[in-house]
Amino acid sequence: MSELTPPIPLDGKWALITGAAKRIGAVVADTLHAAGANIAIHYRGSAAEAEKLQAKLEARRADSTLLLQADILDTAALPGMVEQLIKHAGRLDVLINNASSFYPTPLGTVTEAQWDDLMGSNLKAPLFLSQAALPHLKAARGSIVNMVDIHAQRPLRDHTVYGPAKAGLVMLTLTLAKDLGPDVRVNGVAPGAILWPDDGMSDKLKAGILRRVPLKRVGEPSDIARTILFLTRDAPYITGQVIAVDGGRSLNW
Numbered sequence: 001m002s003e004l005t006p007p008i009p010l011d012g013k014w015a016l017i018t019g020a021a022k023r024i025g026a027v028v029a030d031t032l033h034a035a036g037a038n039i040a041i042h043y044r045g046s047a048a049e050a051e052k053l054q055a056k057l058e059a060r061r062a063d064s065t066l067l068l069q070a071d072i073l074d075t076a077a078l079p080g081m082v083e084q085l086i087k088h089a090g091r092l093d094v095l096i097n098n099a100s101s102f103y104p105t106p107l108g109t110v111t112e113a114q115w116d117d118l119m120g121s122n123l124k125a126p127l128f129l130s131q132a133a134l135p136h137l138k139a140a141r142g143s144i145v146n147m148v149d150i151h152a153q154r155p156l157r158d159h160t161v162y163g164p165a166k167a168g169l170v171m172l173t174l175t176l177a178k179d180l181g182p183d184v185r186v187n188g189v190a191p192g193a194i195l196w197p198d199d200g201m202s203d204k205l206k207a208g209i210l211r212r213v214p215l216k217r218v219g220e221p222s223d224i225a226r227t228i229l230f231l232t233r234d235a236p237y238i239t240g241q242v243i244a245v246d247g248g249r250s251l252n253w
Contacts, residue, residue, distance in 0.1 A: 007234045011036035014089045019099030021046035024221045026053050031225035033057045038064045040085045044071050072099055072125035079132040092136040094232050097126035098147045104158040115161055122165035143185040145228050146173045150190045150246050154253050177240030185239040187231045192246025194219045214248035
């Protein structure tokens, strides 16, 4: 009988998480940090939230974080963000492409600016940031986790740009996994109803969504964070997979 493959320890390793200052990204940062990883907290405009999260993590373990400010739509800035981390820490072990724009674009109203924003944040930036990080991830035999969406597989009404962008990210995840093995593992996480949108949602719409969820409740950001922890620490033989964390919602499509 063969021995069990041990988990990949995160102690002393560095994870770069985009959009890490708040919501799911902040919980992912906290979870990986609690498991021993050092965290590069990327943010665009949420400086106060990023600094608050950094203070919390530094109180747990000193000299274990780095703040990185950048607009990921500016692809020219992405290599510099990676190099800033390498100059500070000397390594990069995990890249989590979490930052995302999400809003409806009903057909007939779609603008080129919306296309650039949604495709840029959800597909273009993950590609070019992964490319910038690649030499360091290879050296560390690290991993990439992309934040996808269950609606990458089934359309969400009036989201004519967001859905295709996330579908593209699924294919990017599979392509990178095939191209980067055996040096770098690449996986995705596809949330279902975890956090309601910041701009609000009617109670009727929420109830309609929950009726299609076998577990009959929304998930928690920690459900996503624990899945990402699993993929980065406990799954050395998993690559090219997208795990739905949706309470079974996709079973009822």
